[in-house]
Every structure is written in C-alpha cells, then in structure tokens.
Amino acid sequence: MSAVVLGRPRRLSRLRTLPAGIVIGGPLAAFFTVIGLIGIFYQYLPAANVLWSNQDLFNVLSPPGTPGHLLGTDALGRDLLARSIAGAGISLELGLAVTAVTVVTGGVIGIIAGYFGGVADRIIGGLIDVTWGFPLILLAVIMAGIIGPGFLSVLVAVGALNWAGFARIVRGYSLSLREREFVEAARVMQIPTWKILLRHFVPNLQAPILVMASYYIGVTIIIEAGVSFLGLGIQPPTPSLGDMIADGQNTLGASIWPVLVPGAMIAIAVVGFSMLGDGLRDLLDPRLSKPQI
Amino acid sequence: MSGSNVTKYVLRKCAYTLVVLWLASLAVFYGLRITPGNPANFTVSPIMSPAVRAQINRQLGLDAPLLVQYWHFFHGILTGHLGLSFISRQPISQIISQSTPHTLELAGAALLLVLVIGIPLGMVSALRRNGVVDRVVGLLGPLGMGIPNFVLALLLITIFGLDLHWLPVAGSGGLKYLVLPAVVLALEPLVVTVRIMRASALEQLNLDYVRTLRAKGLGRHRIVWQHILRNSLGPIISLTAVQLRTLLGYTLIVEVIFRWPGLGEALVNAVLTRDYSTCQVLALMLTSAVIVLSFLADIGLAFTDPRVRAKVAT
Numbered sequence: 001m002s003a004v005v006l007g008r009p010r011r012l013s014r015l016r017t018l019p020a021g022i023v024i025g026g027p028l029a030a031f032f033t034v035i036g037l038i039g040i041f042y043q044y045l046p047a048a049n050v051l052w053s054n055q056d057l058f059n060v061l062s063p064p065g066t067p068g069h070l071l072g073t074d075a076l077g078r079d080l081l082a083r084s085i086a087g088a089g090i091s092l093e094l095g096l097a098v099t100a101v102t103v104v105t106g107g108v109i110g111i112i113a114g115y116f117g118g119v120a121d122r123i124i125g126g127l128i129d130v131t132w133g134f135p136l137i138l139l140a141v142i143m144a145g146i147i148g149p150g151f152l153s154v155l156v157a158v159g160a161l162n163w164a165g166f167a168r169i170v171r172g173y174s175l176s177l178r179e180r181e182f183v184e185a186a187r188v189m190q191i192p193t194w195k196i197l198l199r200h201f202v203p204n205l206q207a208p209i210l211v212m213a214s215y216y217i218g219v220t221i222i223i224e225a226g227v228s229f230l231g232l233g234i235q236p237p238t239p240s241l242g243d244m245i246a247d248g249q250n251t252l253g254a255s256i257w258p259v260l261v262p263g264a265m266i267a268i269a270v271v272g273f274s275m276l277g278d279g280l281r282d283l284l285d286p287r288l289s290k291p292q293i
Numbered sequence: 294m295s296g297s298n299v300t301k302y303v304l305r306k307c308a309y310t311l312v313v314l315w316l317a318s319l320a321v322f323y324g325l326r327i328t329p330g331n332p333a334n335f336t337v338s339p340i341m342s343p344a345v346r347a348q349i350n351r352q353l354g355l356d357a358p359l360l361v362q363y364w365h366f367f368h369g370i371l372t373g374h375l376g377l378s379f380i381s382r383q384p385i386s387q388i389i390s391q392s393t394p395h396t397l398e399l400a401g402a403a404l405l406l407v408l409v410i411g412i413p414l415g416m417v418s419a420l421r422r423n424g425v426v427d428r429v430v431g432l433l434g435p436l437g438m439g440i441p442n443f444v445l446a447l448l449l450i451t452i453f454g455l456d457l458h459w460l461p462v463a464g465s466g467g468l469k470y471l472v473l474p475a476v477v478l479a480l481e482p483l484v485v486t487v488r489i490m491r492a493s494a495l496e497q498l499n500l501d502y503v504r505t506l507r508a509k510g511l512g513r514h515r516i517v518w519q520h521i522l523r524n525s526l527g528p529i530i531s532l533t534a535v536q537l538r539t540l541l542g543y544t545l546i547v548e549v550i551f552r553w554p555g556l557g558e559a560l561v562n563a564v565l566t567r568d569y570s571t572c573q574v575l576a577l578m579l580t581s582a583v584i585v586l587s588f589l590a591d592i593g594l595a596f597t598d599p600r601v602r603a604k605v606a607t
Contacts, residue, residue, distance in 0.1 A: 130313050133535065134583055135542020142576045145564040146324045222441055226546050229443050230561050242443075249447055249550070253455050256448075263444035271439030 021279025028272030029214070032088065035265070039089020042082065043238075052082040052239050061255040074244070074258040075251045084265045087241040090234055091269065094151065094224050095217040098158045103213055105159075106166030111201055113167065114174025115193075124167065131164035136223050144232035154233050158220050166216075169208045169288060177201055207284035211277050218273030225266050241266050303592060310588040314581055318370065321577045322363050325569055366573065380568040388559055388571060389578065395465055396555035399548070400540050402471050403478035407536060411483050412529065415490025416522060419498065430487055437484040442543060446477045446550045463552035474551040478543055482536040489532055493525035534590035538583050 042048045055076045056069070064072045071081040113124040140157035147153040177183060177200070186196045227233035228242030236243055241262040248258030281288045350356045357365075369375055375385035418427035453473065454462035461470050497503065498521065506516045545557035552558070556575060563571040 126309075129587075130316075130584075133538060133587060134580075135538055137542045137545055138579055138583070141545055141561060141564055142321070142324075142572075142580070145567075145572045145576065149564075225441055226443060230546065230549055232561070232564060245444060245447070252447060252451055256451050259444065259447045259451075263441065263447075266441050266444065267436075267439045270441070271435055274438060275435060 019279040019282035021275040021277070021282060023279070025272050025275025025277070025279055028268055029276045030272075032265075032269040032272055033092065035085055036088045036092025039085045039087065040093060041089075042086040043089050052079065052086040053237065054078065061251060061258070063255065063257060064261075071261050072255070072257040074247060075254075080244075080257060080261040083239045083244055084241065084262050086239040087244055087262060088265055088269070090151075090238065090240050091221045091224055091266075094154060094158075095220040095269075095273075098155055098162065098220045099213050099216045101155075101159050102162040102166055102216060103209055106163035107170050107202075107205065107209070109163065110167035110170025111174050111197055111205075114171040115178055115197065115201070117175075121171075124171070128164045128168050128171075131161050132168060134161055136161055136219070137226050140223055140227045141230065141232055144227065149232040149235060151234055154224050154227050157227075158223055162216050162219070166208070166212050169212060170205060173205055173208060174201060177204055207280075208288060211281045211284060211288050214273050214277035214280055218270045218277070221266060221269045221273070225262075299595065302595060306588055306591055310584060313584055317580045317584060318367060318577055319363075321573050321580065322366055323359070325573055326359060326362075370574070370577070375574050376570055378563075378568055378571045380563075380566050380571070385571055385574050389556070389574070392554055392556045392559045395553060396544055396548070396557060398465075399471070399474055399478065399553060399555060400537065400544060402475035403482070403540055404533070404537065406475055406479040407482045407486050408529075408533070410479075411486030412490055412522075412526075415487040416494050416517070416525075418487065419491045419494035420517065422495070427491075430491075434484045434488065437480050442477050442480065443546050443550055445480065446473070446547060449473050449477065450550075465553055470551075474547050474553055477550075478540060478547045481543070482539055486529065486532065486536065489528050490525065493528045494521060497521045497525045531590055531594040534586050534593055538586045538590075541579065541582060541586070 042052060055078055056073060057076070059066055059069060059073050061075055062069055062073045064070065066072060069079050069081070071079075071084070073079055074083070109124055113121040136158060139161060140154055143153040143157040143160075144150075147156060183196060183200055186200060191199075224233055224240070225242035225245070228240040229246045231243075231246060233242060234240035244262040245259050248256075248262070251258060347356070355362070373386060375389070377384055378388065414426070414430060418424070418430050421427060450462045450473065453460045460473055462473070464470055503516060503521065506520060507513075544553075544555060545561055547553065548555045548557040549561050556579060560572065560575040560579065562568075563575055
C-alpha cells in the first residue's frame with residue numbers, strides 16, 4: 001500500500017525530467033499513428049470505401065460542423081475527415097515501409113563499412129557522399145519521370161536517399177564499437193563474425209535506429225505529400241493528403257478547409273515525429289543529427 | 294598545415310566531382326530508357342500503325358543503339374546542342390535560357406531573406422537567451438519546419454492574395470510577384486539558419502577573448518556586432534551551400550504553386566507530359582547543380598573551419 005503511494009511522485013518526477021520532445025511529440029506521433037491505422041482499414045475494407053469516396057453533392061465545400069460532415073466537405077461533397085483519415089493511412093503505410101527498408105539496408109551497409117573498413121568502407125563512403133544531402137523532392141520528381149508517377153517512385157526515391165543518412169551514422173557507431181573490449185574479446189574467442197555483428201553490434205544500434213526512424217517517418221510523410229501534391233505521387237482515386245491539398249487549391253477562393261484539414265494532418269505527423277526524434281535523441285544520444293530534406 | 298595539401302584536397306574533390314557528374318549523366322540517361330514505355334507511345338496515339346511509330350522513332354533518333362544515343366546526349370550537353378523537346382518541339386536550350394533567370398531570381402531572393410533575417414535573429418536570441426525573441430523563435434521554429442511549404446503557400450495566397458488583395462498570387466514580373474514565393478521558399482532554411490547561428494554565437498559568448506575585450510573597455514555593441522558576429526559566421530558560410538541545395542529542391546514545389554516560370558516548373562511539366570528529352574536535360578542540369586553545390590560546401594568548410602582544414606592537411 002505504502003509502496004504504491006510512494007511510487008507515484010517518483011513516476012511524476014520522471015515524467016518531468018523527460019525531454020520536452022517526447023512529452024509533446026510522443027502524443028502527437030501516437031495520435032497520427034492511431035489515425036493512420038484506422039486509415040489503413042478505411043482503405044482496404046471495401047465496406048469503408050464508401051466513407052471517403054461517397055459524394056454528397058448537396059453539401060459541396062461545406063464548412064466544419066455541417067451535420068454528417070464533422071470537418072466539412074470538398075468540391076465534390078466528399079467528407080474531409082474520412083478522406084484525411086484514409087490519406088493518413090497511405091502516409092503511415094509509406095512512412096513505415098520506407099523507413100523499415102532504409103533502416104535495414106542502411107544498417108547493414110553501415111555496419112559493413114564500419115566493421116570491415118578498407119576498400120568496402122571507401123566505396124560505401126563515396127556512395128554515401130553522393131547520395132547524402134541530395135534534395136529528396138528533386139529525386140522523387142526525377143523518379144516519377146523514370147518509373148512513372150505512383151507509390152513506387154516515391155518509395156524508391158526516399159529509400160535511395162535515406163539509406164545513406166542512416167548508413168553514415170551506423171558506420172560511425174560501428175567504427176567505435178569495433179574497438180570496444182567486448183568485441184575484441186569475442187574476436188579472440190573466435191566467435192564467427194556474423195555472430196559478433198548480430199549479437200554485439202545490432203543491440204548497440206538501438207539509439208540511432210529509434211531516433212533516425214522517427215525522423216525518417218516524418219520526412220517520408222512530408223515528401224509523399226509534396227510529390228502527390230505535384231500530381232506525381234499517389235494517383236487518384238486513392239486518397240492522399242498531398243493530392244487532397246492539390247484539389248483544394250482549385251477552390252481556394254470558395255473554401256480553405258479542403259486545404260487546411262489535410263494540411264493540419266500532415267503538420268501533426270511532421271511536428272510529432274520530428275519532435276519525438278529530438279526527444280529520443282536528447283534521451284539516448286545527443287550526438288545524432290537531424291536529416292535535411 | 295601546408296598549402297599544397299589543401300590544393301591536393303581541392304584537386305581530388307574536383308576529380309571526384311567530375312566522375313560523379315559523369316555517373317549522374319549515365320544514371321539519368323539509362324534510367325529513362327531502362328523502364329518500359331517508349332517516348333513514341335506518348336507522342337503518337339496507340340492506334341497508329343507500327344510504320345508511323347517507327348518513323349517517329351527514327352525522327353526522334355530513338356532507333357539508334359543505346360550507346361550511340363548516349364553519345365549524342367553526352368556530346369550535345371558538352372557542346373550545348375541540347376535538341377528539341379519531344380512534345381512542344383521547342384529547343385531545349387531555349388527552355389533553359391528562359392527559365393534559369395527566374396529560378397536564380399527566386400532562389401537568390403530567398404537566400405537573401407534567410408541570411409538578412411536569420412543571422413541577426415540568431416544573434417539576438419543568443420544574446421538574450423530565454424528572452425522574448427529567443428522564446429518566440431524557439432516556439433515558431435518547430436512549427437515552421439512542420440507546416441509543409443505548399444500548405445503555407447496556399448494559406449498565404451488565401452490571406453494576402455484572395456482576401457486582402459495585397460499581392461498577386463501567381464506569375465512573375467516585378468518585386469510584388471516575388472514576395473510570397475520567396476517567403477515560402479525561405480522559411481525552412483531560415484529556421485535552420487537561426488538555430489545554427491544561435492548555437493554558434495552562444496559558443497563564442499563564453500570564450501576568453503570576449504572577456505578580454507570587455508575588460509579592455511570595448512563597447513558592448515562593437516564586441517557583439519564586430520567580433521562575435523565575425524567569429525560565429527564560420528558555420529553559416531558552409532551551411533549556405535547546403536541551404537542552396539535545399540532551396541533548389543523546394544523550388545520544384547514553390548514554382549508550381551505560384552506558376553513561377555522557372556526550371557522547377559519546367560521539370561515538373563516535362564515529367565507530367567512525359568517529355569523525355571526535356572526531362573533528361575533538366576534532371577541532369579538540376580542534379581549537376583546539386584553536385585556542384587555539395588562540392589562548394591565541402592571546399593567552403595575546408596577553408597572556413599580550421600579543424601577541418603587540419604584534418605584535410607594530414
């Protein structure tokens with residue numbers, strides 16, 4: 001009983017010492033994730049398609065609060081809330097998919113460069129130099145020109161650049177891990193290299209994985225929205241936040257809500273994941289740096 | 294450190310950059326050709342007879358072996374004969390000469406805003422840490438990064454263009470047209486610049502020379518704006534090349550929104566209309582600009598940061 005009473009203030013004080021990024025960004029990111037998960041259901045359940053594709057032509061461009069349309073409707077009378085939720089689903093899907101791919105490829109490549117060094121490191125270092133810092137949106141547009149507009153070209157573009165940012169950091173980590181005593185001990189004990197990397201390197205990469213993954217989910221969401229806004233990303237009728245905003249641009253003089261609602265959804269995601277990344281970085285490893293888009 | 298080592302470093306970076314530029318030309322050229330879908334399919338209706346299609350392929354030079362086509366492309370870039378747009382039949386060199394000044398104007402204006410506002414703002418928030426300016430900047434920073442620039446653009450268009458009728462919302466010509474796109478383009482690099490400038494100035498404030506200057510009786514104004522400012526500008530100089538790279542990427546979106554007739558808009562249009570020939574030249578041109586900017590950033594860093602210079606020299 002007393003333990004419970006004593007336990008509470010301690011937990012509260014721990015909350016107060018958490019970095020601001022986690023306290024503010026965490027809930028925002030969690031909120032977006034929940035919305036996005038609902039959105040994925042919206043998209044794949046045939047029964048739910050009606051929610052975001054149904055046109056209520058008696059209520060075109062209606063403001064928030066219209067009965068039946070909590071956040072209003074677009075120029076075709078489609079529900080903005082339902083469409084934003086479905087769009088968030090696509091964003092989350094892409095964000096998670098690309099980030100998973102980049103973390104794995106970037107991680108493997110970074111470990112190889114850092115652990116083995118030599119020629120491998122020099123080749124990988126050159127590749128990282130070329131790709132790192134290339135404007136994502138430019139590559140995404142070029143990719144849309146090469147592969148054709150769609151989910152895949154955004155995925156390839158973001159993946160092709162973000163692996164480098166991650167590999168750069170993992171390489172740095174691996175360089176210092178290689179010299180640590182426990183790795184040396186494992187080597188002396190003739191433990192196979194793959195086992196050393198799996199048992200001793202991967203668990204020690206938790207900090208950069210968490211921090212960078214959080215940043216990259218935000219980056220991917222904003223890039224997907226930007227490319228879709230240009231008409232080169234996710235193609236209609238699949239609802240995407242960027243495409244919704246492009247549609248809203250045409251009726252900007254009549255109503256700003258078709259731009260504002262999906263725009264706010266993107267802002268929540270980007271601010272949320274970016275601040276969460278900042279918070280995790282402050283908590284786990286302040287040396288990590290934020291990627292530039 | 295010796296000068297020859299720095300020269301060697303610059304030369305090595307130069308050679309490396311040239312190789313990367315050449316690889317980029319290969320990637321852009323073959324990338325557009327590996328994928329299924331022939332340019333002729335986009336210019337000719339699919340119901341046209343194969344003979345017509347073959348003739349168009351011949352006219353566009355698409356029937357030659359890939360290596361020969363690449364040679365024409367590469368040779369054309371070196372000699373300035375860029376060919377015609379597949380779709381509009383306009384010379385590509387004309388498209389470039391018409392749109393480049395617009396992009397330079399927009400990016401230049403945005404960069405000017407970033408530096409002229411960012412440096413003093415970062416300085417002031419460092420001097421009055423946790424003061425009003427610092428707090429406002431700290432609060433607005435994440436928001437400025439979080440709002441996608443196309444949403445911000447549309448909000449500004451609504452407020453200043455459609456509601457207040459203060460500024461034109463699209464097109465180019467004169468300063469009035471430049472304001473909104475430049476502000477939108479500048480916002481994110483501005484936030485970054487303020488942050489870096491603040492950190493850099495804070496680092497300087499605690500150094501011994503500041504105390505010495507103060508003990509010497511030098512006025513606060515001169516200490517801050519002459520000595521501290523100059524010493525904290527180092528990171529900003531190399532950052533600027535990086536920022537230009539970011540700006541270049543964002544011009545794609547901002548130019549499309551504001552119907553700004555620059556390179557970004559031309560590239561997006563070329564992709565949307567499947568204009569292969571224009572697309573490959575513009576893509577290579579913007580890619581090269583990014584690669585050259587990266588090169589300048591590396592060199593700039595080596596010249597302004599003594600720590601990097603020392604590492605280069607060894």
